[in-house]
Amino acid sequence: MSLNASNVRVAGTGEVYVAAVGVTAISSITAAIPSASWTGLGYTSEDGVTIARERDTEDINAWQSSTPVRKLTTSQSLTVSTAFLETKKRVLELWFGGSFSGAAGDFKNDLSVTPQSTEVALLVEWVDDTTKSRLFVPRVTVTDQGDVELTRTGAQQYEMTFEALAPASGPLATWLTNDTSVGAA
Numbered sequence: 001m002s003l004n005a006s007n008v009r010v011a012g013t014g015e016v017y018v019a020a021v022g023v024t025a026i027s028s029i030t031a032a033i034p035s036a037s038w039t040g041l042g043y044t045s046e047d048g049v050t051i052a053r054e055r056d057t058e059d060i061n062a063w064q065s066s067t068p069v070r071k072l073t074t075s076q077s078l079t080v081s082t083a084f085l086e087t088k089k090r091v092l093e094l095w096f097g098g099s100f101s102g103a104a105g106d107f108k109n110d111l112s113v114t115p116q117s118t119e120v121a122l123l124v125e126w127v128d129d130t131t132k133s134r135l136f137v138p139r140v141t142v143t144d145q146g147d148v149e150l151t152r153t154g155a156q157q158y159e160m161t162f163e164a165l166a167p168a169s170g171p172l173a174t175w176l177t178n179d180t181s182v183g184a185a
Helices: 089-096
Strands: 013-019 044-060 070-084 101-103 106-108 119-128 131-145 158-164 174-177
Touching (some): 044 119, 070 131, 089 131, 089 158
Antiparallel strands (some): 044 070, 070 158, 101 106, 119 131, 131 158, 131 174
């Protein structure tokens, strides 16, 4: 058996960041996240972040075989979902759409009758002790927003699902890590 408990990972902490589409890719796990281009979205609920990948295929059948001779990928999706706890400008703009304007404690954001999709680059960073991982997605859009519940007994949460869109060039996403178990034979 090849059981190794030291290869079990727990994403003990981390953060979700957004930047403008076209931002220079984060290409190293050791590189600092440039605060001039990336905005951290703050605390998320204790459920953390969910990264999901889905792939649809179509069978190619042959007269000579009762099982498919090949599978053709017809579509794929990559989503990142979480519930943000912090009420901050960028979180609200992504959840509500549009942008806030105003000054000195008098701000507004109008929800358009014809909303436009907002596209951003997305970076998820998570850490387990000394093991750090990052998922960089160069182009995403918010495809789902959960309800915001206003109660006396709980924090407001801004649930969002980001879905990857095909970038102008390069990969759909890049996973970076310093996890030595990934490089092990």
